[in-house]
Amino acid sequence: MNAVIRSVTQRIIERSGDTRGAYLARMEQARSQAPHRGELSCGNLAHGVAACEQGDKSALKLMNGANIAIVSAYNDMLSAHQPLQHFPELIKKAVQGMGSVAQFAGGVPAMCDGVTQGQPGMELSLFSRDTIAMATAVALSHNMFDGVLCLGVCDKIVPGLLLGTLSFGHLPAIFVPAGPMTTGLSNSEKARVRQLYAEGKVDRAALLECESQSYHGPGTCTFYGTANSNQLLMEAMGLHLPGSSFINPGTPLRDALTSAAAEQICRITEQGEYRPLAQVIDEKAIVNGIVALLATGGSTNHTMHLVAIARAAGVLINWDDFSDLSAAVPTLTRIYPNGTADINHFHGAGGMALLFRHLLTLGLLNDDVLTITGKGLEQYTEEPFLSGDRVVWREGPTASLDVDVIANIEQPFDADGGLKLLQGNLGRGVIKTSAVKPEHRVVEAPAVIIHDQHELEPMFRRGELDRDFVLVVRFQGPRANGMPELHKMTPILGVLQDRGFKVALVTDGRMSGASGKVPAAIHVTPEACRGEGLARVQEGDVIRLDSASGKLEVRLSSEELAARKPAMADLSANQFGMGRELFAGMRQQVSGAEQGASVLFQPQYSLPE
Known part of the structure; x- marks a missing residue:
């Protein structure tokens, strides 16, 4: 393992000793080896199941299956979150197939920085993260649940969902992505038209047409901003199913991965192979997230978001950690704005599977971590495919399919993480x-x-x-x-x-x-x-x-x-x-x-x- 990665990880562990220990003690105290709803009075439970259909109501009363919370940022104004509309239906069906129940526990607000850019509403954007965290806590506060599926994509939403869910770190949690929109107008052309407009050489109609061709359908914006950095981080920290981050919405594979996430959360509750969020997000997972972010030139917003996320798990990090890790991590991708390719091109060039393979080969990741799969990061070098209507994983690429987008490890784009x-x-x-x-x-x-x-x-x-x-x-x-x-x-x-x-x-x-x-x-x-x-x-x-x-x-x-x-x-x-x-x-x-x-x-x- 790279000496700098090992050293920074160790100093974070030592720095966080007291706060991490206190956090884990609180999570252990909150743990229940039986379904949590069993702690409720009869009146409490009756309120919690009153609106369920009869089969789910009976299952929840029997106390022999898990109850999975769905917390979603769905709204149909945001292109990235519009695909989430149909996810609860898929999830509930998949969870029922596992002998358990899923309930929609709550929605959280989701605002778009793209819409509010340069407008007064942008001044609520950063604070929306903590608002989402508190809304997530409210959704989970009923003590009805044994696991959590978090549905969210964009800038403050994923950090907010994770901040809130970490207060319930005794529960297992999986993040379920929606995927990027298909590729529209190239990022280089978009940047060119924006500069022409700034110089007064094209009019507003031309600019609007350019922007509309860039942001044209359901899914995440395709440039490598905070939204797509969020997806990379969730996978790098073991909270996504392997290879699930950048599958386009509205495809059979996207739906199958959503169902597979629902099945997996049932397997890792107290009634199965218990893998609580508090054990998945630790010092080593946080370092892995930073390394993946640096290797890809990800969003600078995470110099704040990751600090807050780490603190929610009792882990203390600072900008010295980011800077020291950056000096040891080469830049391995060129995705706009760090290049001309979009996130779909990155996925096609080898995507997350190849990125994990490179980082593991270079000794830049802590591999001795717990993930939602329970199999360490080696499984994240595999890619998902459909076999009938089920997801199977196969070995991912071993070399870049486009060296202008993902470098091979012998020739990184830069020696540091930028x-x-x-x-x-x-x-x-x-x-x-x-x-x-x-x-x-x-x-x-x-x-x-x-x-x-x-x-x-x-x-x-x-x-x-x-x-x-x-x-x-x-x-x-x-x-x-x-x-x-x-x-x-x-x-x-x-x-x-x-x-x-x-x-x-x-x-x-x-x-x-x-x-x-x-x-x-x-x-x-x-x-x-x-x-x-x-x-x-x-x-x-x-x-x-x-x-x-x-x-x-x-x-x-x-x-x-x-x-x-x-x-x-x-x-x-x-x-x-x-x-x-x-x-x-x-x-x-x-x-x-x-x-x-x-x-x-x-x-x-x-x-x-």
Whole structure:
């Protein structure tokens, strides 16, 4: 096994000793070797089964089979979640075939960052993750269930479902994906039209037609953003059936995999081969998730989501862990925005089976982990196929079927995983370099400061940005305004870079899974509204972003920086409208980006005697 992977894993285990031990003790206390509904009073149970059809009602009263909770993010506005509409029917039939019962325990909200991008609703996006976690807990709080099937796909939904389910880690859990939409307009063509629109060379009708050809049907968006990174993570951490992440919706194999997941959850309850979620998600599984994310250039959102997920399981990780692992993990894929291929192309080139084979061969994964299959990660080098109407697994590819999309291990695309920790007198942040060409990875230039991403376009139209500069977009952190994604600036900055200017972005906000070709120091913490770092930068200050050495600094002495009065921002416009007033408490309580940007894990205080 790679020495760095082993070392980082071990230090996480040692760092997490107390918190992990306390979590496992709580999960063991919650465990019941008999069906959990047996702990309910007769009145409680009668309420829980009243709406069941007679066969299920009788089975639940007999206490000799499992009851499986379905928690779903279905809605028919989101393309990624629309296919989930029919999953409960498939699941219930499959579970009945196993002599058990499945009940739809609850739905969780699912918002789309693609719809809210650049809109006020985006300021609810990050907080929707913790809201989903709490909604999941409400769904499972009835103590009726012996296992959980989580149905969700997109950006905050899967992390939220996992955060909530980890509070019920004494139960086994399986995540059931919906799959990506079929390939539409190429990602390179989409990016080209977006830049032309930013330059005023095509009109809105042309842009809308381009976007509609890209996002055209049911399923996950096909670029490698947070939604598809979620699927990769669930498989890498052993919570998906092998090879199930990227099968298109509405296909016989997709439906068969959904039924197979329903059957498998019945096998791993207390009534079978018990494999609780608390034992599947441990320190080694978390490291495996990070490694898979790094090897594929996955979403930077997971530098926050994985921190929160790990904490929910009693595991403590930080950005040093990400950065040290990144230095040891080569980039093995090129998927847009880190290349031109989409996720369907990745799947066709060898997909998850080949990726697992490469990572295991290189000694980059902890193989001694528990998965929902119980057979370790070696089984994840297999691919699912249909035999009649049943799923069977066969050995996956042993070499790349397209070396422009998945590298063979002898010739990786980059020697590292393309995610770096940046630190200096502006604080700590992260940068994703896998889509940034080497000649753009170091920028030193005067600061241009804005407090709203919408300020950039008028400046661009007026010709004020045809020069080298570092764009500082501050007061965009979780406490300031909920930490919206800032992709509205991406085409403009891309145009300026293509014109030959040295440009970079520094922000306490997010860019997320679609972080692209312009170097961007993101999630900078402490955030500006705390009065440190970015709050003390002034227009024209020279900032150096050096992803090679991991430096992020303003060229000022520590004394001069400390003596400056922090800038202030009027955030009143972010407090109301589109539901933002309901999330004021979250903005006040949220932790910093490196702590997971969460309201779920607050210090525990003893009450006075």
